[in-house]
Amino acid sequence: MKRIGYIKAFQVFVLFGVSQTVAHADGGIMRLRHVQGPFVITIFTTPEIVPHRAVDVSVLVQRRDSNDVILDASVDLLLTPPPTAAVKPTDPICGPSGVGFLSPESAGHDAPFSTPAARAQSSNKLMYAAAIEFGRPGDWTLDATVKSNGASERFSCRIPVVPPPRQLAGLWPYLAFPPFAIIAFALNQWLAHGLNRQRLPGVATHTVLASAQLQRSLPVVLPLLGERVGVGTGAPVRPQGFIARRLA
Amino acid sequence: MSSVSQAILSSWSFDPKITLGIVAVIILYLRGWRILHRTSPARFPGWRALAFLAGLGTVWLAIASPLDAFSGLLLSAHMVQHLLLMSVAPPLILLGAPFLPLLRGLPRKFARDGVGPFLTWPALRLVGTTLTHPLNCWLIMAVTLFVWHVPAAFDLALRSPAWHKFEHACFLGAWLLFWWPVVRPFPSRPQWPLWSVPFYLLAADLLNTTLSAILTFSDHVLYPTYLAAPRLFGTTVLGDQSCAGLIMWVPGSLVYLVPAALIAIKYLSSSNPLVRPQMVRLKRALKSPSLPVRNSLLARVFRKLSVSDRSVSLTPRFSGVTGTVLTSATVSISTVFRTQWKLLPPKTASATPTGHFDLLSLPLLGPFLRTQSTRRVMQGVLFIIALAVIADGLFGPQASSANLAGVLPWTYWRAFVVIALLAAGNFFCMACPFTLFRKLGRRLGLPQRAWPRALRSKWFGIALLVLFFWAYEAFSLWDRPIWTAWLIINYFLIALAIDAFFSGASFCKYVCPIGQFQFVASLVSPLEVKVRQPAVCADCKTHDCLRGNALQSGCETDLYLPRKSGNLDCTFCLDCVRACPHDNIGLMAVAPGMDLVRDSQRSSIGRFSRRLDIAGLALVFVFAAFANAAFMTAPVVALTRKLAAHFGLASSQPVTSILLFMALLVVPATVSLVAAYASRAASREPITIRELFCRFALVLVPLGAAMWAGHFLMHLFVGWGSGWATVRRAATSLAGHFLTLPSRESSTLPIGIDNLHALQTILLDAGLLLALYLAWRICVSYAPRMRDAVKLFAPWAGVAMVLYAIGVWIILQPMEMRGLAALILPT
Secondary structure, eight states, X not given: OHHHHHHHHHHHHHHHHHTTOOOEETTEEEEEEEEETTEEEEEEEOSSOOTTSEEEEEEEEEETTTOOBOSSOEEEEEXXXXXXXXXXXXXXXXXXXXXXXXXXXXXXXXXOEEEEEBGGGOSSTTSEEEEEEOOSSEEEEEEEEEEXXXXXXXXXXXXXXXXXXXXXXXXXXXXXXXXXXXXXHHHHHHHHHHHHTOOOTTSOHHHHHHHHHHHHHSOOOHHXXXXXXXXXXXXXXXXXXXXXXXXX | OOHHHHHHHTOOOOOHHHHHHHHHHHHHHHHHHHHHHHHOTTTSOHHHHHHHHHHHHHHHHHHHSHHHHHTTTOXXXXXXXXXXXXXIHHHHHHHTOOHHHHHHHSOHHIIIIIIHHHHTOHHHHHHHHHHTSHXXXXXXXXXXXXXXXXXXXXXXXXXXXXXXXXXXXXXXXXXXXXXXXHHOOTTOOOSSOTTHHHHHHHHHHHHHHHXXXXXXXXXXXXXXXXXXXXXXXXXOHHHHHHHHHHHHHHHHHHXXXXXXXXXXXXXXXXXXXXXXXXXXHHHHHHXXXXXXXXGSHHHHHHHHHSSOOOOOOOOGGGTHHHHHHHHHHOOOOOHHIIIIIOOSOOOOOOSSOOSOOBGGGSTTHHHHHHSHHHHHHHHHHHHHHHHHHHHHHHHSOSOGGGSHHHHIIIIIIHHHHHHHHHHTOOHHHHTOGGGTTHHHHHHTOOOOBOOOGGGOSSHHHHHHXXXXXXXXXXXXXXXXXXXXXXXXXXXXXXXXXXXXXXXXXXXXXXXXXXXXXXXXXXXXXXXXXXESOHHHHHTOSSOHHHHOOXXXXXXXXXXXXXXXXXXXXXXXXXXXXXXXTTOOEEEEEOOTTGGGGOOOOBTTXXXXXXXHHHHHHHHHHHHHHHHHHHTTBHHHHHHHHHHHHHTTOSSSHHHHHHHHHIIIIIXXXXXXXXXXXXXXXXXXXXOOHHHHHHHHHHHTHHHHHHHHHHHHHHHHHHHTTHHHHHHHHHHHHHHGGGOOOOOOOOBOOSOOHHHHHHHHHHHHHHHHHHHHHHHHHHHHHHOOSHHHHHHHHHHHHHHHHHHHHHHHHHHHSOBOOTTSOOOOOOO
């Protein structure tokens, strides 16, 4: 009974939350799911879109009546920059097919650009994808034109492009590595020097050396063996642990 | 097969980082397993390796196969992915008994000195014992299972790729721990008896069943993501959820129940030795008064692992217990055993090469590099390219990005040279076109003199190098094709003149600025021309490597190979290789930079600690790396302009020149002297300032090399697209219709600016860590006490870290591309 109560409560929670749900799928975040004409189209993009970084835009095209995936459609994406932003020129370099670039500035007006979306570009081969680099932050408009079997439909959605994070923030994993490595090395040296200071009085020299060398120089599986070796300066090493006591 | 099925089966996603990581682990494991299999085939049979490979393959399959592509659309696909990560991969990995093979697969020195101290650390032992306790393993599994199946957490993982990877890592890690008490990978010691394992598994299955039932029988959608996702293959959301629950329930339970049943059956069977707990057998063995220690379980294990049949006689007085535990637990013992314990047959001295990698021993490549004609061909090719650069620089369009003299030297050549230095060695000097006519110069019949004694140091080379860096900035050589062409022409003439008048490779050793740069950078190269077997050289009386013979001249930079250490002054000409009658010289792999730790007497160089000029050269190399890159950043350019305006100068060139000289000469000397004084004062070690200055100046070389590499790679990536078009234009203008090259769509290298910054940062990280490590090793050699070593180390570590911070600042600044391909970089 208690379990059913929890389930019902959870159901209510889900019903309240579903209208604001942001669905996420293979292509990232779902930006649009719309039924129009004979098509059902779902558009996904990378969750966070920042300027000057290739963003994956994926489109799933299905038949309206059967929900079957259409694999032979032609999908073109038209991106319109935010109305107040000016397009900044980039160097006129070309890239692999399916990658769109900003076109050169034309007398200070905004310059929409289009690019085809292809299944070959997508990791999920049921979808049509393109890698797009947005030039500026703001609300871009994406118009997807889908053509298949003589039918053609156009779908629109908004693509928010956020300002890029600080570059230093993006490099934090690489910047964090040296301190971590330094700490690990410092610990290694502290441990190694500690082992070197062990003395075993009353034992033959070569065995002292061997023991010290073994303990210092060889990888020992002590944690897995569960053996504990007393380490003390000047005191003989006392065997501890089940096996050690019985073998002593 | 339908097109949809084909599309599904071809939906693989390849993550290079994870794939490379898995491949690296496999290589490490197989390397160690191969060694262990030779010494103990019974303990490490082939099926263990297969199990481990299958486990890692399963992990890769889970994250790269179409399962991952559809995990966000179908919960059932996601569930299969998780099951692979939880119930298939971990037991397979543990069946491979990975601990010792991975340990043994590491470079021995690293395993011994790097990992060894951690493995004997009591705190880590306690953590290991605690983590592998069955109760803790079960609890960790349970918490992980339920936490990640909470809808909020599940959706978070679907929403964010980073969290998704973290989720998968949690599953893999938690289930590796969970299966540990069940599989009991060698050489772990079980903490609970075998009969407890079926109950352990049944308890886990209870949890699994509970969760599966919730998923299967729930009449509402638990994960909102799937509610809004497009439906595929005629599935409904609830149907997909139920299917996922069933997958989790049926196959998910089988992986617990089948091993539980098998273990229970085996336990109840009296004939199978695996049934009896090892602890009980050990107890029986130990209770018998007639059994010596050598027949203990651990000693038996040890004997199986060792080659010798001699029994281990350990006395309690010797901490024999500890020795027994240690020795029987470690299988990576070789030399220490042989020498200290005499338990294994002594290793006979081998006449074969030491086992280090030798590039000249590789088939095809080795003979190719050895032949004299190979070097001549390489020099000839570079000479032709140099001629084309000169011609286009003199007669072609004076736009640097469209001229061979602007593109090839400053975009491509610099980057390839540094890449070759860091990846291999000083191969540019091997193929240097400037020395192609050395013999021609000699044949002019002019009296050959020895290079003046007063100039037999690096000071002259330093002066020329500083002059070159100054000229680069003062005359904007990167943007002046005609000046670049004249520079190359003069370089040829000077080389010819020096070779005509002076014997040996005086130009290379004492004059050539490029050569000095190469020599310093090659101190951190992974390949070195060195002898294979020192014992062979001890018997050699002719010293052909230095003196040459009738067929082949010896080393022209006067390096005597048995006393040669490091790559300084080595031009990789391989004359010594060809001259050696014993074929005892190779291109051997070395640990990059480790030669800098030693202060041995080196052939033709002496000790680094006495060579102020070499230290000066290293400092110029290092600080020029940062200065050269800094002068390209917008803030520094703005600063120079501001200063020029402040002093009423028409151009900022004087300011640039002064700042450059300060950066290359004044600042390095001052900083290094201050650090030397500080470290000596703090540590109170009886070391001269000169020695400290000379030795520690060299440890900064890795950092300088990293900065050069990052800087030149940036130019290479940015200007990559301009190469072919420039070559084509130059070919048309120089050769007309005789050489028509096909047009090709110019492209950039597939690396975004973020990845470029990441690569540069990684290079700087490697440079910093290597520099710090080398400095520490030198400090420890001077001051065995850790406290004194730290005091000696601290000032130099500070210098290295400040340089690192400057390097990071530089790479994050917008660049003034100054005539090269423009790139809008985010500010």
